[in-house]
Amino acid sequence: MSLDDVLIRSDDPHHPANLICTLCKQFFHNNWCTGTGGGISIKDSETNRYYLAPSGVQKEQMTPDDLFVMDAQTLEYLRAPELYRPSACTPLFLACYQKKDAGAIIHTHSQNAVMCSLIFGDEFRIANIEQIKALPSGEVDPVTGKPIALSFFDTLKIPIIENMAHEDELIDDLHKTFAEYPDTCAVIVRRHGIFVWGPTIDKVKIFNEAIDYLMELAIKMYKMGIPPDCGIGEEKKHLVRGTDA
Amino acid sequence: MSLDDVLIRSDDPHHPANLICTLCKQFFHNNWCTGTGGGISIKDSETNRYYLAPSGVQKEQMTPDDLFVMDAQTLEYLRAPELYRPSACTPLFLACYQKKDAGAIIHTHSQNAVMCSLIFGDEFRIANIEQIKALPSGEVDPVTGKPIALSFFDTLKIPIIENMAHEDELIDDLHKTFAEYPDTCAVIVRRHGIFVWGPTIDKVKIFNEAIDYLMELAIKMYKMGIPPDCGIGEEKKHLVRGTDA
Amino acid sequence: MSLDDVLIRSDDPHHPANLICTLCKQFFHNNWCTGTGGGISIKDSETNRYYLAPSGVQKEQMTPDDLFVMDAQTLEYLRAPELYRPSACTPLFLACYQKKDAGAIIHTHSQNAVMCSLIFGDEFRIANIEQIKALPSGEVDPVTGKPIALSFFDTLKIPIIENMAHEDELIDDLHKTFAEYPDTCAVIVRRHGIFVWGPTIDKVKIFNEAIDYLMELAIKMYKMGIPPDCGIGEEKKHLVRGTDA
Amino acid sequence: MSLDDVLIRSDDPHHPANLICTLCKQFFHNNWCTGTGGGISIKDSETNRYYLAPSGVQKEQMTPDDLFVMDAQTLEYLRAPELYRPSACTPLFLACYQKKDAGAIIHTHSQNAVMCSLIFGDEFRIANIEQIKALPSGEVDPVTGKPIALSFFDTLKIPIIENMAHEDELIDDLHKTFAEYPDTCAVIVRRHGIFVWGPTIDKVKIFNEAIDYLMELAIKMYKMGIPPDCGIGEEKKHLVRGTDA
Structure with missing residues (x-):
């Protein structure tokens, strides 16, 4: 059995190597990772390995062969596809694994995140x-x-943290938000997108969907004059008619 | 033949166990039940059983194995998947079955319903x-x-009724709307979503689609300054063009 | 060979019976015929028969068995599914066949058509x-x-003509537009939708897509203050910034 | 082996003849090439041939049989489907191949491009x-x-260049932009759409997705009063809330 067979071949759709590909495809069609943007990493807790989507790949066309696999103990790559570079997000993903005990991280370029970061x-x-x-x-x-x-x-x-020239430069502000928002499961990066983490990929997927739904709704509320965090029953005081016309 | 075989295994795509899964998948892609939101229940009138989607499950990944099945006479669960809790909507679904003679109920977190509840x-x-x-x-x-x-x-x-901390607390207001709106086939829950019922799942699906279409249109009309219930020919009096209108 | 075999069974995806089902499914996902709205009719010019989608059917679930088939000469139904009534649009479709020499007609409840009819x-x-x-x-x-x-x-x-209580009442206004707009391939029905016709179903599909694209664009232009029929270079005079906020 | 077998038959999904069809289908569902709009051309660098989508074809239904193939050296057609005319874009595609050393060109009628050209x-x-x-x-x-x-x-x-009555008349302005914007990989055509080119079809697809994402975002920013090219931190000065802002 080759190393690749061990690391990335499985008939189980829930194997990290298969799941990253399936979810990237699904997220591509949400406009969350077009133009090679965004990424996913999943920790295989049984084998203590991190699975990472590569940099620059078309997310809806990704296959298990395109993935990087890292030993969670030594942080050495167990496999690194010749064609690709590791994602620039890798240090951020590792921070989430190490400081937040994450089991998976989703990063998207969701326009709802970008618009919320402007509002x-x-x-x-x-x-x-x-x-x-x-x-x-x-x-x-x-x-x-x-x-x-x-x-x-x-x-x-x-x-919401400020964007930097390179993703790895976000690391200091990420650590700062870990300290200031110990309970958050997400960080929005201004003019860039969002990072969401949690104990398992299933949970992170749910968190990411719920947050994106809420950001989309917040933008709609804002456009109607309603502060998204206003009290119940306060909305009518703020509401403006004919704002979109 | 095991109990599961009897209750949830069928080659018929119209069997309630299959239909709930197919429709949840379809509704997920409408942004109606992302982040585990929403749910569906169908009554099998031949066997007098209620089929119910569980709480907290990813709606596009649901399989018949994830479903709860309840005896409509005794209200006892004939099957309850170990992994899941029953949906918090269950008492609301039962109220629709018992008081409205429903054959099925659809509950979504449609953003059109939430926005209409704010307007x-x-x-x-x-x-x-x-x-x-x-x-x-x-x-x-x-x-x-x-x-x-x-x-x-x-x-x-x-x-439109007010949302509560827990879904089962909506039950009093639901009964109140049954009394005040004896002809309605739906209730909007403010800042939450919508419940739609009817004699068969086919009818409820059609009602829900038509209502969602009309809520979407009402928001568009509102944003253009047009009251969605204005008289025919009145729309031009209200219409605003651009911001300089 | 049964009559049904002759009329609606074919392995050819371009057979009218198959094509109506495929296109209804595609149009459903465009939000053009949810809630059983809309319909399609195709003339089989070889056999001189009209194929018609029935009333009240879920358009994405339709099968050839659900279709009505009419003799174009005698206007008698060659097949009429027991479960369904003929579409209320049938007289309008026949008018398009007879007066405009149509080969096919598409009717949708496109929200772009409804919004344009309000603007x-x-x-x-x-x-x-x-x-x-x-x-x-x-x-x-x-x-x-x-x-x-x-x-x-x-x-x-x-x-744009006014809507009536029943679709067959639109027939007089439809004939009037045939006279007043001899070159049009479409009529918008206010607060209802659109009818598009042409020499073949391929052409009508293209016309309908192009018109829907243009209606969608016209609404966007209108919301920015730009008259959709303004002259080239005139748009900047009308444009308003921050209209949607 | 027939000429068609040589030119357009392949089991490889990355063969230009297959890839053009797959991408046109994908782009159709993005509303980038409905109503037969838009087109793609790919250069097969191994054989030095240009593959071109034809004029007037429904882009989501296209098959390899519908494609034109041209010798890049002689500019003679090696195959020309009887049913179709060559795309009116062909001279523009050739200009991109010859002057920009392109490996592929994508042309869409993206509404984001049209709206940006109006703003x-x-x-x-x-x-x-x-x-x-x-x-x-x-x-x-x-x-x-x-x-x-x-x-x-x-x-x-x-x-952004002005549109003309016929696509081949855009050629002079295209050459002008090659001179004035030597580094651009795209040209927007006002009230029409966009042309994007690059060294390989993979790259061009990524460029086109990223540009469309950015045009979509720019329109959203503009509608909120934010100049899409404003400085970081300047956005709040421009932002307008609701209509009373």
Whole structure:
């Protein structure tokens, strides 16, 4: 059995090598990673390996052969496709693995993230929307030990950091947000996109979808004059008719 | 033949267990149930069983194995997948089955429903649009006994109720709207989404599509300054062009 | 060979019975015929038969078995599915066949058509857009006998008629537009949708796509303050910045 | 082996004849080439042949049999399908091959390109957006000889030329932009669409996706009052909320 067989060949659609390809294809059709933008990394907790999408590849055409695989202990590449360079996001992904105990990270160039970064200052905020309940509060149930989700009455807050010339230069600000927002599962990068992490790829996918839904809604609310974090029943005071005309 | 074989295995694409999965996948791609939001329940009238999508599952990846099945007589679960909890919507679905003689219920987090709930007060209204004719008036033809649809000249009215911390707390307001709007086939939940019911899943799917189309159109009309329930020929009086209008 | 085999069974994807189903499915995903709205009819010129989508069917699920087939000579139904009623559009489709020598008709509930019918008065107009060249001018090349397309510098004009309680009541206004707009290949019905016809289903599909593209663009131009039929170079005089905010 | 077998039959999905069809289908679903608009040409550098999509064909239904193939040396057609005329874009594609050493050209009727051509004057400009880094600066690394991409802090500039009655009349203005914008990989044609070229079809596809993403974003920024090429941190000064802003 070749090393590639061991690392990236599997009939299981949930194998990290297959899942990264499937999800990149799905995200491409959401306009989240066109033009080679964005990326995904998944940790295989059984083997303690990181699977990483490469830089510069067309995300909807990616195959397992295109992936980098890294030993989570030694941080050495177990496989590195000749054709590609590792993603410039790799140091950011490693920070999420190491500091946030992430099991997977999704990075997109979602236009909803870019637009929110132009509308909001240092923090994206939205409150009192059912979809918020899909996101973690950061707190844990003291009895069951399970993570507690945000409630309908909570305000979701996601930090926004400034973009840099190169993605690896974002690392300092990423660490800073880890300190200032210990409960956040995402960081928006202004004029760039978003990074979302969580304990498993299933959870991260759900977090990313819920956040994107909420950013899309926040932009629609903003365009109608409604502050996305305004109180329940306050919306009518802000609402403007005929704003889009 | 195992119980699962009896309850959820079928080659018929119209079997409730298959149909719920197919429709959830289709609705996911409409942005109606991303981030595990939304749900569907179908009554199998032959066997008198309710099929229910579980809580917290990724709707586009759902399989028949993920479904709950309940005896409509005893309200006991005939099958309950170990991995999942029953949907928090279950009491609401049961209310629709019991009080409205529903054959199926669709619940989505449609952004059109959320936006309409921010624009409108206690009632969503739209009038004089062809698509309204896809919806039931609540009246029945005295000769044929068949339900009569709304006419082009009618006003569709859908009640809007306030969201609560947990979905099961919506039950009182749901019963109240059953009393106040005996003919409605839908309720919008503010800052949350919509519930739509009807005699069969085919009908409910059509109702939900038609309502979503009309909510989408109402938002477009509103943004152009046109009240969605204004009279035919009144639209030009309200219309605003660009911002200098 | 049964009558059904003769009328609606074919391995040829271009057979009218197959093509209507394929296109209805494609149009459903364009939001042109959700909620059972819209319809298609194709004339099989070899056999002189009209193929018609039924009323009230879910357009993305339609199969050849659901279709009505009519003898173009006698106007009698050669097949009529028990489950369905003929489309209320049938008299309108027949008018297009008989008066405009149509080979096919597409009817959609396109929201772009509905919105244009709210913005425009009795005529939709757009000028100086490349896509206009996909549409027929109504004139014929005197040498080759081939239809001449509109030029980039032409203005596309599509009449808008008022909607009625029932589709068959549109027939008088449809005949009136045939007289007043002898060259048009389409009629917009206010607050309802659009009818498009042409010599073959391939042509009608292209006309419908091009018109929908142009209606979508006209709405975008209108929202920016630009009259869709304004002269080349005039757009900057009308343009307003920050209109959507 | 017939000539057609040599020119257009291949099991390789990356063969130009297959790739043009796959990409046209994909682009159709982006609303980039509905109504027979748009086109693609790919140079097979091994055989020195140009593959060209024909005029007037439905782009999502195209097959290798529909393609024109031209000898890059003699500019004679090696195959010309009886049913179709060569695309009116052919002289423009040849100009890109001959003057810009292109390996492929994509032409779309993207509404984002048309809207940008109505908003902007003679040049589309956007700055300080991560996605810009997917586009070439036109400069080459003196050591590696590889093309250098634009940086996050750069301004992407794409010339806009006026549309003409026939596509081949655009040739003079195309040559003019080659002279005035030697580093551009794209030209927007006002009220028409966009042409994008590059060394390989993979690169051109990425360029086209990135530019379309940036045009879409520029329109959103413009509608919120933000000049798409404004400096980082300047956006809040321009931002307008709702209509009362």
